[in-house]
Amino acid sequence: MGISIRVRGLHKEFGDVAAVRGLDLEVRTGECFGLLGPNGAGKTTTLEILEGLQTATRGEVEVLGRTWEKAGNALRERIGVVLQENLLSDKLTVRETLELFRSFYSQGPDTEELLALLQLTDKSDSWVVRLSGGQRQRLSIACSLAGDPELIFMDEPTTGLDPQSRRALWQLISAFRARGRTVVFTTHYMDEAEQLCDRVAVVDKGQVIAVGTPAELVASLxxxxxxxxxxxxxxxxxxxxxxxxxxxxxxxxxxxxxxxxxxxxxxxxxxxxxxxxxxxxxxxxxxxxxxxxxxxxxxxxxxxxx
Missing domain, CATH: 3.30.70 (Alpha-Beta Plaits)
Structure with a gap:
């Protein structure tokens, strides 16, 4: 099994505040990998560095065998991102939003397929501003899949989803993995991590303090x-x-x-x-x-x- 993400000695400081402090991490190709930790542990900052949205203060980061400094545009074609908060345009319809995101990539599913996949077909002509919080989150996930990514990052993707939509997303993640793709996500829902993750890393104060399968970590008690x-x-x-x-x-x-x-x-x-x-x-x-x-x-x- 190959390595999709390799991180060594990652540090990120914001002025005098150290958000990440020497974090080490490896994510294998084809696995669902979870980052667990309290608010302020450095999970979102770490994801943003892996996604190319933040630059590290120091340390080594490889995503899909490349670095953001040398292959930023190529990496953006190969990954999908679901942010904790989305800033989609309120005055576009759901269909227009997906068509816009699909235009950013050279390949990927068509708009109708994305609408059906995230159960948004009946909302295709609705303005984004009129969507519920759960519907907006599903639209954000659909946008992340517009380029048929090899690797997808999700920062608390099921927050705000109703139980049925949450279970549907679990099935979507499982199907994505079954195609040999890689998922990295953060969550506060322990049942979610235990159901979906091949391995999890516990992050605290900007460092990984434990990593393993859910069963291995529970057994460590x-x-x-x-x-x-x-x-x-x-x-x-x-x-x-x-x-x-x-x-x-x-x-x-x-x-x-x-x-x-x-x-x-x-x-x-x-x-x-x-x-x-x-x-x-x-x-x-x-x-x-x-x-x-x-x-x-x-x-x-x-x-x-x-």
Whole structure:
């Protein structure tokens, strides 16, 4: 499998603010690759550098085996971009917008195909200003596909989409990948990353702090399940760190205790015994599968939306 993106020692500063701090990254050809992290982690800045919209302060960036400095025009023919916010012309119709974007490329699907693909045929003669937020987002995605790209970048592409449109976009991404194309996207939806991504990179403070398949990252917690509980009086993570079967303990934003465990049915008796030893009473308990958000909190001590 080839490499579609290679980044080494990427830095980007805006005055005294360092948005990206020595980021390293490789994306394989034909995979769906996700960037996860909180707001301000450097994800969007990194994408904009990969898309040729920003220049790096220093570091090496190769996209499809080329650099933006030497092959900018050629790269623009081969990639598609879905920005976090689009600035499409309000006074063009949906059809006119797609025809405009299609004219930028030497090859690609025709306008009718793009309209059908993003379920916009019935809105083809509507002005962009009259579209809903979800419809505008679908139009933005259609524009990104106008040149039949080998590689597509998507910055939170399903924000604002209704559940049906979101699922339709998932299918579109899967079909795009099935043709051997590459997808790089950011998201705050963990189910999205787990469903779509071959691999994900966790980004924090401008650096990649972990990378792997969703399953590999969840397994790195040392437990594939999470026991969440509340007690009266409230107990803290230190009360459970030495309990048999508990691999990690933390407090959630809602004040519940979250304990990572491999085998809930074996760990629960020890957890309940520890609560009794501390003279507390159990007031709430749930179990669930560990998620990528648990991975992020474990690595950084923060939630994805912090």
């Amino acid at each position: 040392g437990g594939e399940h999470v026991v969440e509980l509340t007690t009266q009086p409230a107990l803290g993570p230190p009360d459970f760190e030495s309990v048999a079967g508990v691999t990690a303990a933390r407090t959630t934003l809602t004040g519940r205790l979250a304990l990572s465990v491999s085998r809930p049915h074996l760990a629960l008796p020890s957890i309940l015994a520890r609560i009794a030893e501390r003279g507390a009473e159990l007031s709430g308990l749930t179990t669930r599968n560990a998620t990528l958000e648990d991975v992020f909190v474990s690595l950084t001590g923060r939630n994805l939306r912090d």
